Amino acid sequence: MTQRDYASEEQRLYARWLDYGTRIGFVVLVATFLAYVFQLVPPAIDFDDLPKYWSLPVNEYLAATGAPTGWGWVRRLGSGDYLNFLGVAVLGGVTIVCYLRLLPALLSKGERVFAIICAIEIVVLAVAAAGIVGSGH
């Protein structure tokens, strides 16, 4: 028996999607950070001004810089600092995509209880990602 056989079919499916998603996330994170730090894409907040803001609590930082909350950063992707959030969002979205792929696999195997757990987890993560709870301001 090979070691691979110890993982269930659904587990291997989840692993495959997690692997692809994580690789994409890291590539995007590194590429956008390099574009930001070498100013290939100009930042919204000048680098020399950053130290004035990064020691402020988040509420004061938002008020001082006019930085967006929720998904407002998407409208500012033309700025290097917000472009960087693409990588963060991909890494934050990988698990949701994996669960979405897992759900039909569980249903097709008749795993009703785990399919329900999977569906609730998708809702919880989607609610967090959408900013329905906790986005504030």
Next chain:
Amino acid sequence: MLALAATAAHAAEPAAVAWWVWPLALFVVTFLLGIVAVLGGVGGGVLFVPIVGGFFPFHLDFVRGAGLMLALSGALSAGPGLLRSGMASLRLAMPLALIGSIASIGGAMVGLALPTNVVQTALGAVILMIVVLMWRAKKSERPEVAQPDRLGAALRMNGIFHDAASREEIDWRVHRTPLGLVMFAGIGFMAGMFGLGAGWANVPVLNLLMGAPLKVSVSTSSFLLSIIDTSAAWVYLNRGAMLAMLTAPSILGVMLGARIGGKLLRTAKAATVRRIVIGLLLVAGARALLKGLGIWN
């Protein structure tokens, strides 16, 4: 490492230092943290938040957001291999992750709503508690589970894995599942509130309380972080508590350090590294506590 961070912090007023000094210092410190974290068998987040929060000029709100992304990145990279090998268990993780991820959203919201000094003080207390836990905690390679509980059995939270070290097939199951779920609610809340990741708490609960074998507990804990930290990380991102200049260099530093740490793992003395990790946590925890109480600013 702490000396390097402290020197950087006290070298001059933040405004008088060129902006690039901080991300560069952060990269160096997180690179070292990545090495120590792997050698010490802890997640990067538990070292990152108190050390960077205590000795760098970044506000704790942003440090906690970066700490979550750091823990999430490490868990995401380790996940595929652990799942494919059968060491991490999806069946064991999914119910616990659901409770943990709901609680971590609550923890993140509470952490961002509370005054900084309260969070800083609580962080210091939690880190010092982790020091005690690490110092005293026992581990059980293969806990005895005579009878699985009804919930664990109904959810079929069991499995078989191949232990390459002993070349044995190990059949495992869990007990005390309801209490485990309650504990994961607490763990998720703390992970979200402090941005620590939660491997330090996951492993004892899975191994000592629920009776999963140590290797299954460590692997499943790492995979669990990828789910629990995701929900809290979104709360921080949506609240604006994420800074590219803090998050990206930290993730890259820790990931590179972890690779070096992995290579050093064969030759490093585990007991010495463990003492170093406990020492770092002790100083960083005391610093967070005293900073929160306004005694050491």
